Amino acid sequence: MSIEKVGVLGCGLMGSGIAQVCAQAGLKTMVKEIDQKFIDKGFGVINKNLQRAADKGKITGEKKDEILSNLKGTLEFEDLKDCDLIIEAVPELLDVKNGMYSTLAGICPEKTIFASNTSSLTVVAMAAATGRPDRLCGMHFFNPVPMMRLVEVVKTIATSQETIDSCFEFCRKIGKSPILAKDRSGFIVNRLLIPYMLDAITVLEEGLASTEDIDKGIMLGLNHPMGPLTLADFVGLDTFIEVCDIMFNEFHEKRFSAPPLLKKMVLAGYYGRKSGKGFYDYSGEKPVPTDLGI
Secondary structure, three states: OOOEEEEEEEOOOOHHHHHHHHHOOOOOEEEEEEHHHHHHHHHHHHHHHHHHHHHHHOOOOHHHHHHHHHHEEEHHHHHHHHEEEEOOOOOOHHHHHHHHHHHHOOOOOOOOOOEEOOOOOOHHHHHHHHHHHHHHHEEOOOOOOOOOOEEEEEEEOOOOOHHEEEEEEEEHOOOOOEEEEEOOOOOOOOHHHHHHHHHHHHHHHHHOOOOOHHHHHHHHHHHOOOOOHHHHHHOOOHHHHHHHHHHHHHHHHHHOOOOHHHHHHOOOOOOOOOOOOOOOEEOOOOEEEEOOOO
């Protein structure tokens, strides 16, 4: 099935990014939120991204207007009824996700594909709520969505091959490179990434190296664009620990268990960039390592 109209549930960091790349690909894109202020904020970010691209000569002013004309916001599920694909990008709360799928199942035609942008939950846990488990898959984008090319397409035991094929075609249409993953918590990337990041926190906690030297070592030694502690701040330590907890509960393996330092930082409200302080303090002109009393 060719996907021409897309619905996006959520207009936060991930939802707005997904909506932007869909609109840039010429797809009519409807974004659903619970409050107009979230739509305004997300669309404001999209507008700034496109204006930056126009200022750099990457797109024309006319192209920017054309992209924005492909975007619409709504507070009503009913406005998603004629979407070919609906991508859910809301917080990692299974009850919230399933409530949305249940509502949409009674509105959308059988052809509509549902996809979850979950980064850690098992996708099949949402299958019953959709009423069409063969038309449900995972579609895990990476942050920032307009820049990151990868999408993990997740096949559950009930997902049809037709659905996977349609989602692969869609990903390529919006300029992404899809890879196929089985439905296990964390999929491919987070299954490998989370233990690595937790190990970096443990190295800091045990006093083996400083915050700056851990990040510098990985950047220069492994040629990563940013170190693991900077990355954790970028993701958000509150979000990061939620993903760790979900994966630990799934596998019961110590390598997914959040170390005490991470737990203490989240309890103290040190969430990273979003709160102004995490492994680094962002209150000045440039980030400096936070004094964590180690």
